[in-house]
Amino acid sequence: MKIYVPRDSAAKALGADDVAAAIAAEAKRRGDAVEIVRNGSRGMIWLEPLVEVEKDGTRRAYGPVSPAEVPALLDGTLGTLGRVEDIPFFARQTRLTFARVGVTDPLSLADYEAHGGLVGLRRALGMTAADIVAEVTASGLRGRGGAGFPTGIKWETVRKAGGERKYIVCNADEGDSGTFADRMIMEGDPFTLIEGMVIAGLGTGATKGYVYIRSEYPDAIEVMEAAVRAARGAGILGAGVLGSGHAFDMEIRMGAGAYVCGEETSLLNSLEGKRGIVRAKPPLPALEGLFGKPTVVNNVLSLATVPVIFEKGAGHYAGFGLGRSKGTMPIQIAGNVKHGGLFETAFGLPLGELVNDIGGGTASGRPVKAVQVGGPLGAYMPVSKFDTPFGYEEFDGQGGLIGHAGVVVFDDTADMLKMARFAMEFCAVESCGKCTPCRIGAVRGVETIDRIRRGDADAKGILTDLCETMKDGSLCALGGFTPFPVMSALTHFPDDFAHHKEAAE
Amino acid sequence: MPRPNGEPSADRISAVIADHLHLEGPLLPMLHAMQEEFGHVPQAAVDPIAAALNIGKAEVHGVISFYHDFREAPAGRHVVKICRAEACQSVGGDTLAEATLAKLGLDWHGTTRNGAVTIEPVYCLGLCACAPAAMVDGKVVGRVDEAKMATILKEAGA
Secondary structure: OEEEOOOOHHHHHOOHHHHHHHHHHHHHHHOOOOEEEOOOOOOEHHHOOOEEEEEOOEEEEEOOOOHHHHHHHHHOOOOOOEOHHHOHHHHOOOOOOOOOOOOOOOOOHHHHHHOOOOHHHHHHHOOOHHHHHHHHHHHOOEOOOOOOOEHHHHHHHHHHOOOOOOEEEEEEOOOOOOOOHHHHHHHHOHHHHHHHHHHHHHHHOOOEEEEEEOOOOHHHHHHHHHHHHHHHHOOOOEOOHHHOOOOEEEEEEEOOOOHHHHOHHHHHHHHOOOOOOOOOOOOOOOOOOHHHOOEEEEEHHHHHHHHHHHHHOHHHHHOOEEOOEEOEEEEEEEEOOOOOEEEEEEOOOEHHHHHHHHOOOOOOOOOEEEEEEOHHHOOEEEHHHOOOEOOHHHHHHOOOOOOOOEEEEEEOOOOHHHHHHHHHHHHHHHOOOOOHHHHHHHHHHHHHHHHHHOOOOOHHHHHHHHHHHHHHHOOOHHHHHOHHHHHHHHHHOHHHHOOHHHHHO | OOOOOOOOOHHHHHHHHHHHOOOOOOHHHHHHHHHHHHOOOOHHHHHHHHHHHOOOHHHHHHHHHHOOOOOOOOOOOEEEEEEOOHHHHOOOHHHHHHHHHHHHOOOOOOEOOOOOEEEEEEOOOOOOOOOOOEEEOOEEEOOOOHHHHHHHHHHHOO
16 A cells, blocks of 8 residues: 655645654554655645545545544545545646646656656757757746746857856745745656756756755755755766766755845855845846856746656647746645645636635635735735736736736735735845845835824825835846835725724724 | 754864865855854854955855844754745734744744744745744744644743
8 A cells, every 4th residue: 555645845834744654653553564655745735734545556635634533544434535636626727847746756766757757858868959949939938937038038048158167047946925836846846847957958058057945945955955866876967968978967055044035146146155136137147147157047937847848849838828928837826715725727817716716715714805926026916806817918917917926815804004014024124235226215115104004194105106216226026026015005905004093083 | 953063163164164165156055054063153164264265254244144044143942933924924924923922022033031942034934825834943834823833832942
């Protein structure tokens, strides 16, 4: 009997380690031969720890399982959820990037290959660098970190750049609240990220890769480090990738708790051992990046999606999506929501359907008030905008952004003035300090919102003006996008910013 | 969470530096290793690091002070990080944090008088679908309520 107990951080945070230990102890007591596989999470976090028992080739899911329920689980008397694939939340998804997550043992290369792993890399090894980049361009893949820049164009710039040393840098500094897809894929299918980085190396002529993972993700760091060692041992990384003449190796590096290092140029400075200060662009990192060399900086999801593009073909991937948002997006449904988790689907699903149908509305059972999409720099979308389809341009048109596709739900108890103040406070804490609109503007923003709270109606105009300055004058998205949550809160939820004295009268 | 292993000696500091000199961009890995070894980045490490990397002392200090992770003094025996980010706030994370700080009579980054627990803010642990979230000495905890927090603090000896 094979039993799958996720090793994903979210599952662990809900007791998966205790459940795994209880299964091992109970099986030993009974003398049962049980193989415990610590897989990734299937993404239905409200069901974690979600345990799957494989018998006669069928995996049956149980969850959430507590250690006390383990005897019943082994007896076969615990109520089952059936097959994971039949649970509506899962059945409605299109899993391309996350196809293997939760299915396989994350650190088993044999499992990886048995589920389509390395097919893409082997195909890429038979292609020229130009053809590899053309394939990525044809897939329509855009930067999944939030900016949505076409990945193929970035790669092409690096491919054409001169110089003997080039780098592939994976941005795994997933600091946005409401996002955890990078973490899940690194913990649940690390080889796909490695494979994607190797293909990026082949396409651009880079021979060295770095994954910059935030220190808040110790489990992801552990899995990625083990996976890199395994990939090196199997000849996927090294002087000759899979026996070819191409060299590529990589290292895992840990961040140090600075949110701004998710911005690509400050990430590069951090990797170089400097303060994570944003660099002015140009020069583009593609031309002068890490240590001044041509560098691809891509998000985890962008790179982790590359293998499936090469496995199934660019056309297959581009066949999903909406308009210029091609393919699928692993959307993270979080916050005050009944069914939170990872939902990978083609672009185009309306926001309201994500929140109400798939997410099941709020966990508290109260009405939804606002949904913050795209992390701490994303707009608060009111319910009146729930028909907005999930896509880069579609959200942009509604004064928002999809960012890294985190969707955080708030019920009607949320105080939007407080949330706006928090956005400014966060910007003030995390500002790298290089540009004035962000460094000083965020501090003034907190003060101005406090004035509004005290009943100073004039302060609203000042806040609006300040947000304009931050938006136009900041060097990067931290100062430049903090106005999104602030202004969306002020615009869509004016009651929360009403003259408090008036409200009292 | 790394525990202080006694007073940093020059030899141990040099050994940590030597372990990382082969890396490209060695400073962050070096500082992490210092903190792992000593529980903080000792002031005594600044000069030798600057000399080994051929950079100014001010630059080393600038890097140490830029990043939230690096401490200039050891933390309590246990570090409890409470997430302050939006997803956790949506399910009462801010109330939980305030109550915890009030109960211990601490402000953020404060350490209980008996040296058992340091409370720190963290901005997202990637546990946004099982919030409020916390991390106790590197171990993640989800759906933290006041009862769960009380257990955590009791186990940590706060």
